[in-house]
Amino acid sequence: MGHEVVVNTGLAAFGLGPFNLxxxxxxxxFGLVQYMLPFAILLIIPALQAIPEDxxxxxxxxxxxxxxxxxxxxxxxxxxxxxxxxxxxxTLTLTDFAMPEILGGGTSDFxxxxxxxxxxxxxxxxxxxxxxxxxxxxxxxxxxxxxxxAGTGTLGTRS
Numbered sequence: 001m002g003h004e005v006v007v008n009t010g011l012a013a014f015g016l017g018p019f020n021l022x023x024x025x026x027x028x029x030f031g032l033v034q035y036m037l038p039f040a041i042l043l044i045i046p047a048l049q050a051i052p053e054d055x056x057x058x059x060x061x062x063x064x065x066x067x068x069x070x071x072x073x074x075x076x077x078x079x080x081x082x083x084x085x086x087x088x089x090x091t092l093t094l095t096d097f098a099m100p101e102i103l104g105g106g107t108s109d110f111x112x113x114x115x116x117x118x119x120x121x122x123x124x125x126x127x128x129x130x131x132x133x134x135x136x137x138x139x140x141x142x143x144x145x146x147x148x149x150a151g152t153g154t155l156g157t158r159s
Contacts, residue, residue, distance in 0.1 A: 023105035031103040032093055039092060040085040047081020048074070083150050087143055094139050111135050 008018045021027055051074060059069040075082075097112035106113070115135065118128035 022103065023107055025104065025108050028100050028104040028108050028110075031099045032096065035096075035099060036089045036093055040089050043085035043088060044078070044081050047078045047084075050081075051077045079150070083146065087146060091139055091143065094135065 005021060007021060012018065055073050055077075056069055059073055060066075064072070095112050097110065097116045100106070100108045100110040100113045101116070104110075104113075111131070112135070115128050115131045118124050118131055
């Protein structure tokens with residue numbers, strides 16, 4: 001299964017053998033990236049658009065290369081948007097069970113899939129609830145750690 005798809009047919013025209021494109025860990029990761037990329041972009045674009053173009057032009061006028069301008073001006077100013085996008089994508093990916101089930105064929109071990117299986121496959125609501133609480137706790141601790149290390153940006157209460 002997964003050998004008779006358009007990509008494999010196209011690759012066969014070039015003499016490349018069929019690849020197993022479904023029910024692999026790589027296909028799950030590819031699917032998650034494709035699914036989460038719009039969320040990340042929709043959060044990063046406003047952060048980039050909020051940076052005044054005058055700052056980039058001033059850096060260029062002072063002789064900074066585009067790499068130095070990007071590293072020293074754009075990235076630090078876009079940092080809150082990048083962190084926000086990372087947190088949103090992380091939490092959405094952490095709780096996604098559909099991609100591992102569909103693209104991974106249920107063979108990949110993901111925490112959300114274990115919760116889904118606990119409730120609907122083995123009908124053990126207690127185990128599913130316990131796993132859900134572990135997932136919420138771990139996810140919350142990781143997000144809190146990111147905010148503690150990176151700062152909360154405009155969410156901070158410090159003056």
